[in-house]
Amino acid sequence: DAKTTQPPSMDCAEGRAANLPCNHSTISGNEYVYWYRQIHSQGPQYIIHGLKNNETNEMASLIITEDRKSSTLILPHATLRDTAVYYCIALSSNDYKLSFGAGTTVTVRA
Amino acid sequence: ETGVTQSPTHLIKTRGQQVTLRCSSQSGHNTVSWYQQALGQGPQFIFQYYREEENGRGNFPPRFSGLQFPNYSSELNVNALELDDSALYLCASRVAGGTYNEQFFGPGTRLTVL
Numbered sequence: 482d483a484k485t486t487q488p489p490s491m492d493c494a495e496g497r498a499a500n501l502p503c504n505h506s507t508i509s510g511n512e513y514v515y516w517y518r519q520i521h522s523q524g525p526q527y528i529i530h531g532l533k534n535n536e537t538n539e540m541a542s543l544i545i546t547e548d549r550k551s552s553t554l555i556l557p558h559a560t561l562r563d564t565a566v567y568y569c570i571a572l573s574s575n576d577y578k579l580s581f582g583a584g585t586t587v588t589v590r591a
Numbered sequence: 592e593t594g595v596t597q598s599p600t601h602l603i604k605t606r607g608q609q610v611t612l613r614c615s616s617q618s619g620h621n622t623v624s625w626y627q628q629a630l631g632q633g634p635q636f637i638f639q640y641y642r643e644e645e646n647g648r649g650n651f652p653p654r655f656s657g658l659q660f661p662n663y664s665s666e667l668n669v670n671a672l673e674l675d676d677s678a679l680y681l682c683a684s685r686v687a688g689g690t691y692n693e694q695f696f697g698p699g700t701r702l703t704v705l
Contacts (some may be wrong), residue, residue, distance in 0.1 A: 516691070524595070524681050524696030525634065568633060576622065577685070577692055578647060581633030 483508040483571035499556040503569030520567040595697035613624040614682035622687040623665040
């Protein structure tokens, strides 16, 4: 699976949008971009995934660049409960081993 | 719908001992994976079980072993515990052959090896 690169940390103001970047310049054509988050003392939680098109669900939006070398997870209105470590993972359609890197620690401040 | 549960929540063992951790999959899920998460790091894949057999393994030695039962619950066994085995152990369940790979994680078991 392609390696992903994320900033180690970022702060966000409560109520504002949080934009989390992820670089995956070596991603292959059959690899999806998955996002998980891990709130302190809990197991990771699936957020969203995409292949080429932008995706939106009740939790977040995922914007993937046309060349697929990078993506951005958008939390539209961050709340204090969104404080967590966010992981960006490249995973092929027939794979199941999630390769978690260090992730981005997002702190939402009141 | 019952989520993924794990037991015990916390466990303290001494070096050289053996430990068994337990996981109950989410209802309807037939595949379970185990992950090890050392402090300050992301989870690392240990292995996956499907139809009661191991069908994928990460870079972990044979003293890490597992079982999956007909009701899809699972155990992780670690023999000859080492200090570096101290970590949060997570289990995740999913439906094999689903249209996408959403895995549902339990809250984990915190193992401390003294």
